[in-house]
Every structure is written in structure tokens, then in C-alpha cells.
Amino acid sequence: MIPAMLDLFAYDFMQRSLLAAAIVGALCSLMGVFVVLRGLAFVGAGTSHAAFAGVALGYLVGWPPLLLAIVFGIATVWITGWLEERGRMKLDVSIGILYTTTMALAIVFIGLMKTYNPEVYGYLFGSVLSVTGEEVLLIGGLAVLELGLLALFWKELLFIAFDQEMAEASGVPARGIFFLLLTLIALTVVVALKTVGAILVFAMILIPASTAYQLTHSLTTLTLYSVIIGTTTAVTGVIVSTVWDIPSGPSIVLLATAVFFLSLLISPKRLKQPLGSRHP
Amino acid sequence: MTSPQDSKENASRPAIIRFDHAWFGFPGVVALEDISLSIHAGEFIGVIGPNGSGKTTLCRAVLGLLSPLKGQLHIFDCACEELRCHHRAQIGYLPQKGVVDRDFPVTVLETVMMGRYGALGLFRRPGPEDRRIALESLALVAMERYRDVALGSLSGGQQQRVFIARALAQQPKVLLLDEPTTGLDLPMQHNVLDLIQHLHKTLRLTVLLITHDINMIRSRVDRLVLLKTRLYAQGPPADVLKPDILEQVYGRGLIFSDRDLVFVEDYHHSH
Numbered sequence: 001m002i003p004a005m006l007d008l009f010a011y012d013f014m015q016r017s018l019l020a021a022a023i024v025g026a027l028c029s030l031m032g033v034f035v036v037l038r039g040l041a042f043v044g045a046g047t048s049h050a051a052f053a054g055v056a057l058g059y060l061v062g063w064p065p066l067l068l069a070i071v072f073g074i075a076t077v078w079i080t081g082w083l084e085e086r087g088r089m090k091l092d093v094s095i096g097i098l099y100t101t102t103m104a105l106a107i108v109f110i111g112l113m114k115t116y117n118p119e120v121y122g123y124l125f126g127s128v129l130s131v132t133g134e135e136v137l138l139i140g141g142l143a144v145l146e147l148g149l150l151a152l153f154w155k156e157l158l159f160i161a162f163d164q165e166m167a168e169a170s171g172v173p174a175r176g177i178f179f180l181l182l183t184l185i186a187l188t189v190v191v192a193l194k195t196v197g198a199i200l201v202f203a204m205i206l207i208p209a210s211t212a213y214q215l216t217h218s219l220t221t222l223t224l225y226s227v228i229i230g231t232t233t234a235v236t237g238v239i240v241s242t243v244w245d246i247p248s249g250p251s252i253v254l255l256a257t258a259v260f261f262l263s264l265l266i267s268p269k270r271l272k273q274p275l276g277s278r279h280p
Numbered sequence: 281m282t283s284p285q286d287s288k289e290n291a292s293r294p295a296i297i298r299f300d301h302a303w304f305g306f307p308g309v310v311a312l313e314d315i316s317l318s319i320h321a322g323e324f325i326g327v328i329g330p331n332g333s334g335k336t337t338l339c340r341a342v343l344g345l346l347s348p349l350k351g352q353l354h355i356f357d358c359a360c361e362e363l364r365c366h367h368r369a370q371i372g373y374l375p376q377k378g379v380v381d382r383d384f385p386v387t388v389l390e391t392v393m394m395g396r397y398g399a400l401g402l403f404r405r406p407g408p409e410d411r412r413i414a415l416e417s418l419a420l421v422a423m424e425r426y427r428d429v430a431l432g433s434l435s436g437g438q439q440q441r442v443f444i445a446r447a448l449a450q451q452p453k454v455l456l457l458d459e460p461t462t463g464l465d466l467p468m469q470h471n472v473l474d475l476i477q478h479l480h481k482t483l484r485l486t487v488l489l490i491t492h493d494i495n496m497i498r499s500r501v502d503r504l505v506l507l508k509t510r511l512y513a514q515g516p517p518a519d520v521l522k523p524d525i526l527e528q529v530y531g532r533g534l535i536f537s538d539r540d541l542v543f544v545e546d547y548h549h550s551h
Binding site: 037152153155156158159161162163165166167168169170171172173213216217218219222 | 400
């Protein structure tokens with residue numbers, strides 16, 4: 001079995017898939033740290049469906065699908081953020097409405113297509129094994145852009161995740177940084193769309209960071225663990241899916257979920273602290 | 281509490297925060313009306329009032345997070361609408377307990393370092409000087425030995441000290457504290473207020489302390505500001521804490537005086 005696996009790595013498609021999975025796994029798990037800490041889980045889930053509507057429209061009108069995915073994703077998170085900021089609507093309510101609306105749009109766009117298009121369904125369910133060289137370049141380019149922005153605004157992103165109002169009161173341009181965070185979430189969703197699909201993409205953002213959260217009280221360690229778990233489960237998931245001939249997206253997500261439940265069992269946070277164990 | 285001589289000196293200084301017939305609120309709701317109040321450098325002011333009296337709205341206004349609907353608010357000689365990030369960094373803020381997720385995965389030192397972020401501005405990373413200031417701030421609140429400890433593992437009183445250190449790391453001119461003793465046991469309440477009083481004296485900080493607990497602060501502050509949507513009274517505690525004035529705000533029959541203590545039956549006081 002192992003020689004057969006090693007043979008697989010010689011194929012171009014396999015190398016591309018593993019590279020795409022590693023990039024997506026690392027990036028999603030890094031963004032996941034802010035999503036988990038800022039409590040934006042549902043925003044990401046909604047964004048992935050909005051981005052899929054963009055993909056469907058792209059295939060319908062013959063425009064670049066990922067470009068429209070970016071437009072739809074960013075528009076959705078900005079509208080959501082704006083509504084919350086104005087106090088008009090809670091974040092989960094507005095994203096719930098946009099989530100279902102954009103999914104309805106996606107179904108309409110697919111219905112308007114004259115013929116069955118398997119590539120659209122690739123973005124819905126994920127097909128990392130069919131990722132092309134150009135797509136790897138695009139994913140890599142977007143990932144570099146995001147990593148650059150994360151590095152530039154790391155301390156501000158951390159502060160607004162901790163407490164946005166306190167950050168603003170301390171002189172950090174918190175509103176702008178919050179919208180930057182929403183934009184980065186939308187871009188991450190688009191980067192990962194082809195790999196695991198719109199339905200499962202958010203698991204790649206949410207699960208590694210949630211797993212790491214169980215294991216440490218330190219932000220640096222949490223970030224490191226999250227990236228290691230995200231990258232490892234993404235790459236391993238692709239290998240498992242190829243060897244056992246199962247879809248790659250679900251393979252990655254199920255593997256990450258198994259690691260999450262394992263983390264719950266060994267989490268030091270779950271172990272009951274005896275009374276008085278806190279610092280006096 | 282500063283001496284009468286110091287109080288006179290403080291009052292003669294120019295106001296660093298000035299409300300001039302300012303109204304605050306939200307569409308259809310007026311939270312504060314016609315507030316005229318000057319806060320001078322070096323003063324220790326207590327803001328009191330029942331629940332829903334607009335104390336936190338006043339706090340948000342001082343932080344520059346709310347603009348007046350009518351009237352004017354000047355902070356550091358700057359109209360609050362024109363307040364820039366570096367002005368905000370001069371106000372160290374301790375939010376109410378419960379606003380912040382205190383199980384957030386950060387160490388004590390990482391929390392205090394956040395106090396440097398506003399002053400640093402965008403694109404600049406904290407350096408050794410910022411770390412030195414953060415460690416000094418921790419020393420001021422006697423928490424330096426906990427610098428590498430997870431914030432969530434500390435007791436409530438210790439967490440308050442860390443948040444005060446975070447505010448001090450901004451090297452602020454004003455310390456704004458919103459209900460700093462809520463949720464703490466009695467000895468810890470005195471402990472935190474003693475610390476605030478000590479910082480006010482040693483660092484010559486202007487302190488604006490919002491609280492429901494009149495008796496805890498009456499002997500510590502220079503001035504009390506009594507709010508219930510509008511400003512009912514301001515002045516030395518002895519001038520404000522009079523039955524006829526308090527009755528206007530807390531209602532008749534809810535005030536009991538015993539050995540100079542004031543008991544008010546509102547939500548916070550009934551525990």
C-alpha cells in the first residue's frame with residue numbers, strides 16, 4: 001500500500017492537490033483563530049454560500065467565477081458588518097437572511113443554465129484533485145496577499161478580537177480593522193472554495209482553531225496549533241481521499257472533526273480545576 | 281481624596297474635558313440631557329446615579345464613542361467629532377466586568393501590551409520600549425510576577441488590576457473606570473479603590489470613576505457628579521449627598537441614613 005501511495009505523489013495532479021490543500025489548510029486555520037475569538041463563526045458559513053452564488057453567476061454569464069465569488073463574498077460580509085455596526089440587526093440575523101438569499105440566488109443561477117455543469121458542483125462539494133495549475137497560482141497569490149495583510153495588522157486584529165470597543169477607545173481604528181477582518185474572511189472562503197466546496201469550507205476555518213482553543217491558554221500557541229492541525233488534516237485528508245477513493249472535502253472535514261473530538265477528551269480546560277486552584 | 285488646597289488648584293486649571301449643554305442618545309431615545317460639566321486636570325471625580333441614569337453613556341461620550349445630539353463636548357481642547365486616535369490613547373479605560381471575555385487566550389503581559397497599540401499606530405510593532413512600559417505598568421499594580429500567567433486563571437480582583445495596568449500602559453492623562461468594583465468581594469473592592477487612589481496621587485492622573493457604590497467612594501473623590509438622565513448635582517461629596525438632593529434622583533423613602541452612610545435601594549444595592 002505504501003509504495004502505491006508513493007507512486008501517487010509522482011503525479012502532477014496529486015502534487016497540485018497537496019500544495020493547494022496545504023495552502024488552504026494553513027490559511028483557513030490562521031483566519032480561524034480570529035473567527036473563533038471574535039465569535040464570527042456564522043459569518044463565515046454565510047459567506048461561503050454567498051461566494052458560491054458568485055461562482056454560479058460566473059458560469060452562467062461567462063465571467064471568471066472566482067472573481068464574482070470574491071465580489072459576492074465581500075458584499076455579503078460588508079452588508080452584515082454595516083447592519084451590525086448601525087445596531088439595526090444582530091449579526092446572526094442579518095447573515096442568516098443573506099445566507100439563505102444568496103443560496104436561493106445560486107439555485108436560480110444554476111437553474112438558468114442550459115446544460116448540466118459539473119464544475120459548478122465542484123465548487124459546491126469540493127474537488128481538490130481537479131485543481132489546475134492556474135488555480136494553484138491564484139490560491140497562492142490570494143494567500144500571500146492575505147498573509148501580508150494579517151502580518152501588517154496582526155496587533156489590531158488581535159485587539160478587536162479581544163474587545164472591539166476597548167480597542168476603539170484606546171485609539172485603534174477598530175471599525176476599519178473589523179471590516180478588514182470581514183474582508184479577509186471572505187477572501188479565505190474564496191481561496192478554499194475549490195478545495196472543500198461551499199458547504200464544507202467553513203469547517204476548515206472553524207474546526208482547527210476550535211481544536212487548538214481546547215489545548216492552550218496562550219494565543220501564540222493557539223495560532224501555532226491551529227495552523228499545524230489545519231495543514232496536517234488538509235494534506236492527510238487529500239491522501240486519504242485518494243487512497244480510499246472518497247470525496248476530498250468531506251475527507252478533510254471528517255478528519256479535522258475527529259481531531260476536534262480527540263482534543264475535547266485531552267483538553268486541560270475540560271479537566272475540573274479543584275477549588276482554590278486559581279491564583280489567589 | 282486630594283486636600284482642599286489641591287482641589288482649589290485643580291479647579292483653577294483649564295478643563296481637559298468640557299460638556300457644554302450636551303445631549304446624548306440614539307434615534308428616539310435621549311440618554312443624557314443638557315449636561316454641563318468641566319473636568320480639570322488632576323481631579324478625582326465620582327459619577328453616581330441609579331441604573332439607567334446615563335452613567336455608561338457619559339463614559340462612552342468621554343471616550344469619544346458618542347457625539348452629542350445637541351450642545352458640545354470638548355476633550356483635550358478638541359471637539360469630540362474631531363477626536364483622533366492619538367487623543368483617544370490619552371484616556372485609559374477600564375470597562376465594566378463582563379464586557380470583556382476574560383477567558384480569552386492571552387497572558388497578563390500580552391493583555392497589558394494591548395495598551396500600547398493605540399499609541400503605536402498602524403504598521404508599527406511593539407518594541408523593547410513598549411515592553412518596558414507594559415512591565416512598569418504591571419509593577420504599578422503589583423502584578424509583575426504574573427506576567428506570563430494566563431489572564432483567565434486569575435481571580436476577579438487580579439484581572440481588574442491587569443486591566444488597570446493595560447490602561448496605564450497607554451500613559452494616559454485620564455483614567456476612566458466603569459464600575460471597577462462590580463463582582464468583587466468587599467476586601468477586594470477596597471483593594472482596587474485603594475490602588476486607584478494611589479495611582480491618582482502618585483501619577484497625578486485625572487480619574488473619572490463611574491460607580492453605583494456611593495459609600496465606597498465618598499471619602500476618596502474630590503467631586504461627585506449625580507446623574508439621572510440630567511445632571512442633578514455636582515460638587516464635594518458633602519454637598520451632593522444630602523437627603524433632599526438624593527431623593528430627587530433615587531426617590532422618596534428609599535434613602536436611609538445611619539452613621540453618615542447612604543443606602544439606596546436599587547438593583548445594585550439590594551444584594
